Amino acid sequence: MPSQSVQQFLAGARQYVSKRVAASRTLLVAGNASADLDSFTSSLVFAYLSQTKERFQDYKRVLPLFNIPREEVALRPELLHLLANLRIPSEDVICLDEYLEYVRAVPEAKDSTDIVLVDHNNLLAELGELYGDRVVGIIDHHQNEGKPLPANLDPELIRFSGSCSSLVVRYFDEYWTSACEFKKDVATLALGAVLIDTSNLTAKETEDDIEAARLLLEALGSATTVTALETGSFRDTFYRDLHDAKNSVDSFSLRDLLRKDYKEWTEANGIKLGTSSSVKSLAWTSKKFGDGFLPGLRSWAAERKLDMFMAMTSYVDADGAFRRDLLMLNVNPALLPTATQFAAAAETEFKTVPFDTADPNLVCDADAGYWCWDQRELKASRKQVAPAMRQTLQAAKL
């Protein structure tokens, strides 16, 4: 049984990578490149529990790898919620860019590493180049992409289920009834993914998900009967909190908020338009970021090398009414007449109305190329507004 907690295990793995410890025989456990909660928990639970299997005893190190760059962790509030719940510092999560840096600093690591894939069955991009021929095990719930699987996989556990974490839980089935003092945290970790992926066992769930949830809830000591599993209030509360976190962007920096749902276009005349869509009103966003709001918009536009930036929001206000806001920031002085022309046209086309507000962030300043509005035309989303702006930009003379 594991002699350290999952928190201690992850902190140790993180030190190994951060301190560039010389390579020893290593097992890398990598989730997929979209890096959702399922991939995260599948890789961490597998890596942590691998020490309970004879099969993995020869590995000196087991590293759970989160298959996205560090900077994208912030875009996954449900992960941050679960980590906080478990007192796991998010810095301990080993991200792709950090791991690749480690391999560059310790090149011999490449030859002493095997890899297990969880939540995917085809290793892509840089990891594929490094370890495509060193895949020794797969646990996945996606369809095989037609590529033949590597030979001699152990485990080779690929079948449809709501959550890949459920398959990982079942692969280590003996652990959940053990007396290991650390098992509650491991169970919490896995349960989060199982419930999120199956909408609290109400959608897409298979026998594997139901059995995994039963094992985990039993390990947590909160479901000793099937009835408790079916109606368990712990489970419902735990799920609702995680679900709310997933739909909350309160922990986002302004940059995260702007790039979360972002699209850009470069027109034939070289003019570049960027558009951010958000589930929070401009008033909410301005209040949250205060003096950092306008500089934040300008810095995002500069980072993306934009000539024109727009933000669209859609949200439900305090009275339960669906609302939209629209914001336009012209960055290229040569386009000021074009932006002014769009602002005039938007009044009729999108029923834009300046805000009646004391918030200086939400007051138009045409000379500075800045406009923001209450958009009364509620049917016009980015699908309508962006093409209108693009047409205007295509006609612009620089």
Ligand SMILES: [Mn+2]
């Ligand atoms: Mn999955």
